[in-house]
Amino acid sequence: MTQSAELAAARDEALRKIGRNVVNFQKVEACLKYLIAVSDVQTTKDGLSPEHRRRTAKTQRLPFGHLSEAFYQTIYGAEAAAAAPSNGTDISMSTFFRVEADAATVKRQKRTLSALVTERNRLIHQDLSGFDHNSIASCRGLISMLDEQNVRVLSQLEELATLIAEFKSHMDVLKKWAEGDGPNMLVQRPSHDA
Numbered sequence: 001m002t003q004s005a006e007l008a009a010a011r012d013e014a015l016r017k018i019g020r021n022v023v024n025f026q027k028v029e030a031c032l033k034y035l036i037a038v039s040d041v042q043t044t045k046d047g048l049s050p051e052h053r054r055r056t057a058k059t060q061r062l063p064f065g066h067l068s069e070a071f072y073q074t075i076y077g078a079e080a081a082a083a084a085p086s087n088g089t090d091i092s093m094s095t096f097f098r099v100e101a102d103a104a105t106v107k108r109q110k111r112t113l114s115a116l117v118t119e120r121n122r123l124i125h126q127d128l129s130g131f132d133h134n135s136i137a138s139c140r141g142l143i144s145m146l147d148e149q150n151v152r153v154l155s156q157l158e159e160l161a162t163l164i165a166e167f168k169s170h171m172d173v174l175k176k177w178a179e180g181d182g183p184n185m186l187v188q189r190p191s192h193d194a
Contacts, residue, residue: 003136006136007134007135007136007139010136010139010140010143011133011134011139013139013143014131014133014139014142014143014146015133017143017146017147017150018123018128018142018146020146020150021123021146021150021153022123022124024150024153024154024157025064025116025120025123025153027157028116028153028156028157028160029064029067031157031160031161031163031164032067032068032070032071032160033059033060033062033067034164035071035074035075035097035160035163035164035167036055036056036059036067036070036071036074036075037055037056037059038095038097039074039075039096039097039098040052040055040074040094040095040096040097041094041095041096042092042093042094043092043093043094044090044091044092044093045090045091049092064117064120064121065114065117065121068110068113068116068117071113072109072110072113075097075098075099075163076098076099076101076106076109076110079098095171095174097167099163109159112152112156113156115152116152116153116156119149119152123149127142127145
């Protein structure tokens with residue numbers, strides 16, 4: 001392989017891996033947004049509460065660092081607060097999703113996610129500006145760094161995907177219970193024997 005062909009191959013691989021990592025960082029952000037959105041859901045007969053829609057819209061605009069902080073404050077920290085109906089006659093339903101963990105585990109996981117935020121920001125704002133796409137050594141160095149980084153991103157993505165799967169599993173159980181005989185067993189039927 002000629003040096004120019006080798007450079008072209010290294011450059012193409014580096015660019016593909018930049019794209020891969022950026023996409024995987026975006027997937028982490030999407031998982032955080034999803035989990036925050038489902039952490040407290042309030043509905044009425046008319047649909048999702050205005051407060052829930054407002055919080056979800058606000059979450060969609062958060063940058064990665066603020067999003068990771070909101071995730072830990074919501075999923076691991078805050079107690080769920082049931083929203084009061086807008087007037088005394090509305091019927092509403094609230095669900096919440098929280099993870100209970102010991103303080104050391106929460107601190108370790110928060111540190112891991114915070115480090116990924118730092119890595120993502122460094123990649124976008126610093127590492128790429130120093131990348132020389134006309135240097136095989138620069139391409140190979142970046143490829144190596146991106147491969148190591150992607151392992152950490154995928155690990156976080158897997159943890160978040162597990163939380164999402166757990167949430168969906170709980171919602172499936174609740175739906176089956178609500179559609180089945182579960183609620184009927186709780187209601188005492190009037191006796192007509194008297």
